[in-house]
Each structure stands twice: as C-alpha cells, then as structure tokens.
Amino acid sequence: MSMIREFQFLLDSVSNIVFLTGAGISTNSGLPDFRGDDGFWKTNKPIFFKDFVTSSSKRRDSWKRNLALHHKLSEIKPNDGHHFVKRVLDQKEGIVITQNIDALHEKSGILKEKIIEIHGNATKANCIECGEIANIKLFHAAVENNEVFPSCLKCGGLVKVATISFGQSLNMKDFDKAKELVQNTELMIVLGSSLQVQPVASLINFLGASADLVIVNKDPTPFDTLASVVLHEDICNVVNQLQVS
Ligand SMILES: [Zn+2]
Numbered sequence: 001m002s003m004i005r006e007f008q009f010l011l012d013s014v015s016n017i018v019f020l021t022g023a024g025i026s027t028n029s030g031l032p033d034f035r036g037d038d039g040f041w042k043t044n045k046p047i048f049f050k051d052f053v054t055s056s057s058k059r060r061d062s063w064k065r066n067l068a069l070h071h072k073l074s075e076i077k078p079n080d081g082h083h084f085v086k087r088v089l090d091q092k093e094g095i096v097i098t099q100n101i102d103a104l105h106e107k108s109g110i111l112k113e114k115i116i117e118i119h120g121n122a123t124k125a126n127c128i129e130c131g132e133i134a135n136i137k138l139f140h141a142a143v144e145n146n147e148v149f150p151s152c153l154k155c156g157g158l159v160k161v162a163t164i165s166f167g168q169s170l171n172m173k174d175f176d177k178a179k180e181l182v183q184n185t186e187l188m189i190v191l192g193s194s195l196q197v198q199p200v201a202s203l204i205n206f207l208g209a210s211a212d213l214v215i216v217n218k219d220p221t222p223f224d225t226l227a228s229v230v231l232h233e234d235i236c237n238v239v240n241q242l243q244v245s
Contacts, residue, residue, distance in 0.1 A: 003229050003230070003231050004231075004238070004241050004242070006228060006229050007214055007229045007231070007238070007242060008242055008243065010187055010212050010214060010228065010229065011088070011187075011242060011244070012245065014092070014186040014187040014212075015092055015093055015186070016092060016093040016094050016184070016185050016186050016187070017088060017089070017092055017093075017094040017185060017186070017187045017188070017189060018094055018095055018096075018097065018181050018182055018185040018187070018188045018189070019085050019088075019089075019094070019095070019096040019097065019098075019188075019189050019190075019191060020096075020097050020098075020099075020188060020189070020190045020191070020193055020200070020203065020204075021081075021085065021096060021097075021098045021099065021100060021105070021190075021191045021192055021193065022098075022099045022100065022190075022191075022192045022193025022194065022195075022197075022217075023099070023100060023192060023193070024191065024192020024193065024194075024217055024218060024235060025079075025081040025082065025085075025098075025100070025104075025191045025192035025235055026076075026079075026100055026102050026104055026192070027192070028079040028080070028081060028234070028235065028236050029076045029077060029078065029079045029082075029102075029104060030075075030076050031072070031073075031076055031102055031104075046165075046166040047061060047062045047065075047165065047166070048165065048166045048167040049165040049166065049167040049168035050167055052158075052160060052165060053128070053158065059149065059158070059160075060143070060149075062160070062161065062165075063139050063140070063142070063143045063149065063161070064143050066122060066136075066139070066140075066161045067140045067143050067144070069122055070122070070123070070136075070140060073102055073103065073122065073123060076102070076104070077104075077107065078104045078105070078107050078108035079104075079236060080235075080236040080239055080240055081191055081192070081235040081236055081239055082104050082105055082107075082108040083108055084239035084242070084244070085105065085108070085110065085191070086105075086108045086109055086110045087244040088244055089110055089111075089114050090110075091244060091245070094114070094181075094185065095114050095115070095116060095178075095181050096110065096114060096115050096116070097116045097118055097178045097181070097182075097200075097203065098115065098116070098117055098118065098119075099118055099119050099193060099197060099200055100117070100119070101117065101119050101120055101121055101122040101163045102122065102123075103117075103121050103122070103123045103124075105117075106121075116174050116177060116178050116181075117174075118164075118170060118171075118174060118175065118178060118200055119163060119164045119170075119200075120161075120162045120163035120164045120171075121162050121163065122161055122162075122163050123136065124136060124161070124162040125139055125159050125160065125161055125162055126159065126160070126162045127152035127154065127155060127157045127158070127159050128157060128158050128159070128160050129152065129155050129157030129158070130152060130154055130155045130157060132152050132153065132154040132155065133162075134150070134152065134153070134159045136161070138150050139159065139161075170199070175199065178203055179203060179206050182203050182204075182206045182207055183206045183207070183208060184208070185207070185208075185211055186210075186211055186212070187211060187212045187213075187214065188204070188207055188211060188212070188213050188214070189214045189216070190204075190213070190214065190215045190216065190217065190221070190223075190227075191216050191217075191235050192216070192217055192218075192235055193217060193221070194217060194219055194221050195215075195217075195221040195222060195223050196221070196222070201222070201223075204223050204226070212228045212229075213226055213227040213228060213229075214227060214228065214229040214230075214231075215227045215229070215230045215231070216231045216233065216235055216238050216239075217231075217232065218232055218233070218234070219232065220232065
C-alpha cells in the first residue's frame with residue numbers, strides 16, 4: 001500500500017486523533033521557520049525570561065519584536081494544512097497540540113477547546129504573576145508612542161506576550177493534558193515538526209502500544225522508525241490527496 005493510501009486508511013478507521021503541529025505547517029502561509037537557516041533566531045538573540053523580568057530595556061525590546069511579529073501575523077492566513085486539521089477535528093474526537101505561536105489554528109476556526117498551544121500565543125498578552133489576560137494593543141501603542149507599559153490591572157504584575165520565552169517553564173496544566181490525550185488516542189498525526197524540541201517531542205513516547213503514528217515533515221525526525229506512515233513532503237501536497245469524511 002502506498003503511504004498516502006495507508007494514511008487514508010488510518011484516517012478512516014479511527015475515531016480519535018491527536019495532531020501535533022510545528023513550524024512546518026505554517027511555512028505555506030508565508031511564515032518562515034524561526035529555527036531555520038533564515039530564521040528569526042539566527043539574527044535575533046533570544047530574550048530570556050529572567051532578562052524580561054529584570055530589565056526594562058529588554059521588556060521594551062521584547063514588545064518591539066512582538067509588534068513587528070504582530071504586523072506579519074495580521075497579514076497571513078491559515079493554509080490547506082490548517083484547514084485539513086480543522087475538517088478532521090470537526091468530524092472526530094481529538095485535539096491539536098501545536099508548537100506554533102502564530103494562532104493560525106485558532107484562525108482556521110477550530111473550537112478553542114480543541115487546541116493546546118504548548119508554547120503559547122503571540123497574539124495575546126498576560127500577566128506573568130497571576131495570568132490575567134491583558135489587551136495586547138495597549139502594549140503595541142506603548143511601543144509606538146514610547147510610553148511606559150501598563151501593569152496588570154488585577155495584581156500590578158508585569159505583562160508579557162503570552163508565549164513561552166526561553167528560560168520560562170511551560171504551562172504544566174497544558175502539558176499534562178496533552179500527555180493524557182496522547183496516551184489515550186488511537187492515532188497521532190505529526191505535521192511539520194522535526195520533533196527535536198523538548199519536552200514536546202517526548203509526548204510521542206506516551207503513545208499507547210496499539211496507537212498509530214503518522215509523520216509528515218520535510219526532513220527526517222528521530223521518531224520516523226516508530227511511525228506507520230512517514231512522508232517527507234510538503235504538507236499541503238499530502239493533505240490535498242486525502243479525503244475527510
Ligand atoms: Zn496579574
């Protein structure tokens with residue numbers, strides 16, 4: 001059986017699917033892989049969480065970068081890869097766990113309860129002390145007008161873009177939920193992740209013995225030998241050959 005037919009067979013035969021998506025699903029929307037050769041982190045030093053907390057100039061740098069990213073993100077749209085995930089999750093039980101901070105799964109219209117953004121979301125802001133959501137537009141305006149950043153309205157704490165910074169711990173509630181969903185799923189479909197960033201990659205180890213794994217990624221991953229289907233191809237090209245019923 002060809003890999004596509006095997007993928008189609010698995011898709012048709014299960015009722016519960018966990019998707020794991022990474023930067024590769026968003027490149028077709030025009031968002032470069034931050035970790036790639038031309039990626040953002042090759043030219044911009046990461047701002048570590050502790051520096052954000054202790055330095056007001058790093059905070060301003062961080063918000064400046066978020067404003068630039070905001071302009072980029074407001075221009076881009078979900079592509080066939082995101083629409084495929086939505087169509088499948090409209091039909092079946094399951095969830096999408098994403099490493100992406102670009103909010104494109106949310107923009108594709110999937111129910112919010114079916115998305116776990118394990119590295120957070122660059123289109124939102126929250127308080128690092130109490131988690132209260134803040135209006136991100138106020139911070140963009142403060143960058144543009146060179147004004148002081150507002151504090152959390154609830155506790156007075158520092159507000160940061162709602163992504164997980166370098167040196168910042170993941171939201172363990174989200175991670176534990178992701179782990180449990182992986183343990184109980186029949187099929188896991190990886191789209192556009194090289195499965196090299198921990199602890200997200202370790203989620204694969206929680207798959208049950210009878211569960212199947214499908215990996216679609218342009219480059220090989222450390223988990224390819226465990227997968228029933230491996231396609232080192234363009235995601236849109238693959239999903240456009242599949243029927244979602
Ligand atoms: Zn707060």
